[in-house]
Amino acid sequence: VAFGLKYRNVPKPEIARKVGRALDMVRLPGSEKKLPSQLSGGQQQRIALARAIVFQPQVLLLDEPLSALDANMREEMRVEIKKIQKETGITAIFVTHDQEEALSMSDRIVVMNAGSVEQIGTPEEVYEMPATAFVADFLGKANMLAGTVSKSDGAIAITLAAGQTIDVTSPRPLAPGSKVTIVVRPQKLSVGATASTNRLSGRVVSTSYLGGSAIYEIDIGGETSIRANAPINGRIVREGEPIEVGFDPAGCVLLDESGQRIS
Structure with a gap:
């Protein structure tokens, strides 16, 4: 039985x-x-x-x-x-x-990579504050934007590989010229008129309709692309159309050159 x-x-x-x-x-x-x-x-x-x-x-x-x-x-x-x-x-x-x-x-979540523990924490901690590049990329989709610190007096300004400069919040001062990676979750990106901070202009590569929200794959210049998962407020932006996205300076995590979270 x-x-x-x-x-x-x-x-x-x-x-x-x-x-x-x-x-x-x-x-x-x-x-x-x-x-x-x-x-x-x-x-x-x-x-x-x-x-x-x-x-x-x-x-x-x-x-x-x-x-x-x-x-x-x-x-x-x-x-x-x-x-x-x-x-x-x-x-x-x-x-x-x-x-x-x-x-x-x-x-509690234990994220392991090749038999080694990368991070232990609550679901919120691991998702919102990934300790390494592996955790950020593995646990949910994440936009990984490589850049260089261009200004560090007060707000941290980072120039992306595609040429745009954005402001971020850093837990400690960073030396100008430092290489960093900005981790931004797709849900942290606002689309269209609501994208008032750290605006990035691009063109939609693909659109995935999910009912109440849509996922946009966006080319923001050359080889750099990002993903935005945003509520649908009005019209869906279609493939090939221009689009603007943005995120709050505090809505990201910074990784150093070795892929460790800057803390």
Whole structure:
């Protein structure tokens, strides 16, 4: 049967109670006698989770448990797993290559690169303040703009490779001539008339309509391109059309030449 569990020295009524409680938690009551072939892919994942939690382990390891599911089922199972973890209080280690899963399900994230830890922190810390270029690029999409510090008295001015100069907020003074990389998340970029700070002019290379928002791939000069994920306020900007984007000086992270966050 799908729930082929064996207990030693445990009364059958107690086994039935534990199994029934585990099945209730994954919203599959009465499935004790079903064969795996009688279950859908999503139900099989729920049963696998119930089989793990029925023993009340101290630590639960989930190694990419949602990789075989379709998008809707993945989202549903994310909610279910997080809910069950909160109910049971079991410490869960969730291994995933899906950045959205990592951000939406975790209390703490460990980003690893070639077997080494790059950063540990809350989802907000790791996403908003990436410690390295790898973290910035791996955990969600990020615009990485290379530039040179051109002014450092008061506000930091950085001249980009494409020639534009923008202002940024730095946690410490930077020497003029220093090579830096500006990390700006696509969601931090405003588009059109709202782009009042650090305005960058470019041309739309591609437009992806997402319903309430659109993703724009923008050429801002030669080999430099950026991505903006912005709410749709009026007309969508189409491929080949000019566009202006901007971001707040405090809405970015600075990396040094070695790819480490400047702090």
